[in-house]
Amino acid sequence: MAELGELLVSAVAAGCIYGLMALAYLLILRPTGIINFALGEWAMLGAFAAVAASGDLLLPALQLPHAAAFAVVLVVTGLIGALVEVATVRPLVERGAPLLSPILALLGVLVVGLQVGTLVGGTEALPSPPPFGFRRVELGPFAGTPQSYYTIAVTLGVFIAAWVFFERTIWGKRFEAVAINRRAAALMGINLRQVGLLAFAASGMVCGVVGMLAAGASGAFYQMGLPLAIQGFTALVIGGVGRVEGALLGGLILGLVEALAARYLPIPPTLVLGVPLVLLILFLLVRPTGLLKAREGGA
Amino acid sequence: MKVSGTLIRLTAGAVAIAAVSTLPALAADPIKIGVITDETGRAAFYAQPVTEGVKLAAKEINAKGGILGRQIELVIEDDGGKPDVSATKARKLVDAGVVAFISNSSSPATQQAETVSLETKTPHITPANSGETLATELKNPYFFQLGPLASTQIKTLMSYTRTRKFKKVAVVGDNSGLSKIIADVFEKSLKGNGIEVAVAEIIPMGSRTAVPQMQKVRAAEPEAIFQAGIVGPQMAQFFQAYHQLGMKQPILASFNLSIPSYLKVAKDMMEGVAFIDAYDPDKPKTKEFIALYKKEHGDEPFSLPGYGYDGLHFIADAIVRAGSTDKEKIRAAMASTKGWSGVMGAKGATVNLSDEDRRGFDPEGAVVRLIHNNNHGPAIHSGTK
Numbered sequence: 001m002a003e004l005g006e007l008l009v010s011a012v013a014a015g016c017i018y019g020l021m022a023l024a025y026l027l028i029l030r031p032t033g034i035i036n037f038a039l040g041e042w043a044m045l046g047a048f049a050a051v052a053a054s055g056d057l058l059l060p061a062l063q064l065p066h067a068a069a070f071a072v073v074l075v076v077t078g079l080i081g082a083l084v085e086v087a088t089v090r091p092l093v094e095r096g097a098p099l100l101s102p103i104l105a106l107l108g109v110l111v112v113g114l115q116v117g118t119l120v121g122g123t124e125a126l127p128s129p130p131p132f133g134f135r136r137v138e139l140g141p142f143a144g145t146p147q148s149y150y151t152i153a154v155t156l157g158v159f160i161a162a163w164v165f166f167e168r169t170i171w172g173k174r175f176e177a178v179a180i181n182r183r184a185a186a187l188m189g190i191n192l193r194q195v196g197l198l199a200f201a202a203s204g205m206v207c208g209v210v211g212m213l214a215a216g217a218s219g220a221f222y223q224m225g226l227p228l229a230i231q232g233f234t235a236l237v238i239g240g241v242g243r244v245e246g247a248l249l250g251g252l253i254l255g256l257v258e259a260l261a262a263r264y265l266p267i268p269p270t271l272v273l274g275v276p277l278v279l280l281i282l283f284l285l286v287r288p289t290g291l292l293k294a295r296e297g298g299a
Numbered sequence: 300m301k302v303s304g305t306l307i308r309l310t311a312g313a314v315a316i317a318a319v320s321t322l323p324a325l326a327a328d329p330i331k332i333g334v335i336t337d338e339t340g341r342a343a344f345y346a347q348p349v350t351e352g353v354k355l356a357a358k359e360i361n362a363k364g365g366i367l368g369r370q371i372e373l374v375i376e377d378d379g380g381k382p383d384v385s386a387t388k389a390r391k392l393v394d395a396g397v398v399a400f401i402s403n404s405s406s407p408a409t410q411q412a413e414t415v416s417l418e419t420k421t422p423h424i425t426p427a428n429s430g431e432t433l434a435t436e437l438k439n440p441y442f443f444q445l446g447p448l449a450s451t452q453i454k455t456l457m458s459y460t461r462t463r464k465f466k467k468v469a470v471v472g473d474n475s476g477l478s479k480i481i482a483d484v485f486e487k488s489l490k491g492n493g494i495e496v497a498v499a500e501i502i503p504m505g506s507r508t509a510v511p512q513m514q515k516v517r518a519a520e521p522e523a524i525f526q527a528g529i530v531g532p533q534m535a536q537f538f539q540a541y542h543q544l545g546m547k548q549p550i551l552a553s554f555n556l557s558i559p560s561y562l563k564v565a566k567d568m569m570e571g572v573a574f575i576d577a578y579d580p581d582k583p584k585t586k587e588f589i590a591l592y593k594k595e596h597g598d599e600p601f602s603l604p605g606y607g608y609d610g611l612h613f614i615a616d617a618i619v620r621a622g623s624t625d626k627e628k629i630r631a632a633m634a635s636t637k638g639w640s641g642v643m644g645a646k647g648a649t650v651n652l653s654d655e656d657r658r659g660f661d662p663e664g665a666v667v668r669l670i671h672n673n674n675h676g677p678a679i680h681s682g683t684k
Binding site: 003006007010011013014017018122123124125127129134136143144145148214217218219221223224226227228230231255258259260262263269270272273 | 340341343344474499500501503504505506507508510511512514515518530531532533534535536539540542543544545560563564565566567568
């Protein structure tokens with residue numbers, strides 16, 4: 001029982017990271033229809049920004065407190081998102097390019113992001129001490145590190161904020177309107193440019209949260225982006241692209257399946273590596289819309 | 300004021316004397332020695348410190364008047380760790396007139412550069428590469444390997460393992476190519492020594508936690524854990540899970556943990572980890588090297604610069620023994636090296652080379668060290684007996 005408690009905390013914390021990545025996809029995908037695979041690299045850049053801002057290796061002089069470092073990371077990755085939208089996506093969309101064009105352009109952004117990451121951070125893993133230290137913390141039957149509980153708490157905060165945004169604010173309604181029918185939304189006076197820009201900036205900020213949390217857990221590493229992009233995409237497919245809660249649900253399911261398979265499936269560890277991909281393929285075949293359906297109309 | 304004036308005059312005098320004494324050396328052309336390093340690629344994190352050692356040795360030799368009355372001039376090229384580029388860079392060095400060159404980049408890059416040393420008949424050494432077949436794959440009489448072979452390192456770790464009398468162990472790595480190779484070698488050698496591998500686990504690259512894998516390891520109740528990992532974040536997760544799950548088993552690791560950057564990925568979590576190295580900080584020659592390095596750089600060296608330092612001293616020694624900068628004569632001097640010793644290797648270890656065996660590292664020369672206070676600590680075991 002104690003063992004399951006340990007496993008659950010780490011699996012849920014991992015699932016939260018996947019869920020956040022899925023949310024970052026969703027924020028762009030809902031209003032624009034674009035799948036942005038460069039998200040993983042944004043999270044990687046966020047992790048490097050986190051290491052730099054907390055002053056461990058890149059800029060030893062700069063030793064911001066955690067909250068300030070967090071803010072810096074959000075600004076950096078939010079700007080990256082906005083900049084990418086303005087520089088690569090907007091020109092293509094406004095010239096009426098097919099949807100595939102911005103997706104390919106964003107793959108280019110992925111490569112650029114990876115190279116920038118190696119230039120900034122080098123090819124060694126850069127450690128970043130966890131903001132709340134490292135020890136075993138037991139809460140009832142559960143046991144985890146401060147960083148794993150922190151990850152879960154921050155993720156809940158982000159998802160509550162996203163839910164309030166979509167369900168309770170006029171901006172959220174605009175996003176939904178654009179998602180349901182782009183042309184009609186434009187005719188109703190919704191500024192598509194603003195929605196697009198905000199979607200990319202918000203997605204960038206969510207990637208920044210991921211980078212910050214990942215850096216505190218196992219440091220910043222130039223190759224950390226692609227796995228995050230794949231894990232987030234898998235979580236998105238599982239949970240469904242229609243609703244914010246779906247991203248979190250998909251992430252948690254992926255995290256739990258991964259951990260339970262690695263721990264209890266009586267198969268060689270090399271085969272366990274394939275379990276998340278089997279899950280992805282199963283969902284694409286059997287339930288391509290994911291577990292949670294979009295409300296009214298759908299995308 | 301007066302005192303400092305005298306001091307200045309004294310210093311100026313000393314500088315003038317030093318300049319005069321090195322004049323004959325300056326009069327002759329310098330001896331060019333090539334270095335292929337990796338400054339930007341995947342081997343950079345070990346190639347760069349090794350090259351630092353080469354530079355330190357060049358400075359030391361030149362300060363003492365050089366060799367054969369001539370100064371040494373290093374010609375350094377960066378191959379980015381890429382085998383195809385490495386051969387091109389080797390050719391560039393030979394065209395620049397080097398009498399010998401050193402490969403500090405990755406083993407595959409060195410393998411490619413060998414085609415050039417063979418073709419151009421240029422003495423070529425690798426001081427640090429541990430690739431098993433570097434000196435046997437190609438019949439290249441101009442190439443010499445001074446670093447400890449991977450098999451020597453594993454045998455040394457197994458010899459240490461026998462002294463600990465483990466019966467049942469675990470092997471944990473990641474899914475990078477190199478880690479898989481190390482984990483395989485660990486498993487085979489452990490079984491060969493009659494030790495049961497109770498569980499072999501992989502922490503996949505990009506995973507966010509190693510708790511499931513380490514729970515499996517804990518449940519198998521091994522007496523020790525062999526760490527075969529390479530990738531930094533997964534190494535960090537291994538140590539985090541180990542501590543979080545309250546595990547106490549001794550950890551034995553590959554020679555990768557002799558690379559200092561790993562000390563930072565899991566700071567404060569690696570106390571007592573045993574790893575393989577080829578460097579004993581208590582050896583007199585090594586102590587001299589440490590003092591010299593400290594004077595130059597201000598901090599203590601890890602083992603990596605020692606490889607490069609030995610590499611250049613080995614070439615300089617061969618040139619002196621050859622009494623000439625003729626490439627054939629240098630090669631012959633290298634191939635007849637007997638009982639040469641440098642900074643690297645356990646106490647009493649020597650480098651021996653011949654035309655039949657161009658792998659010079661003493662089979663009994665590798666050591667097992669412990670990590671202590673986030674640093675590489677003392678050597679506690681050496682040799683394979």
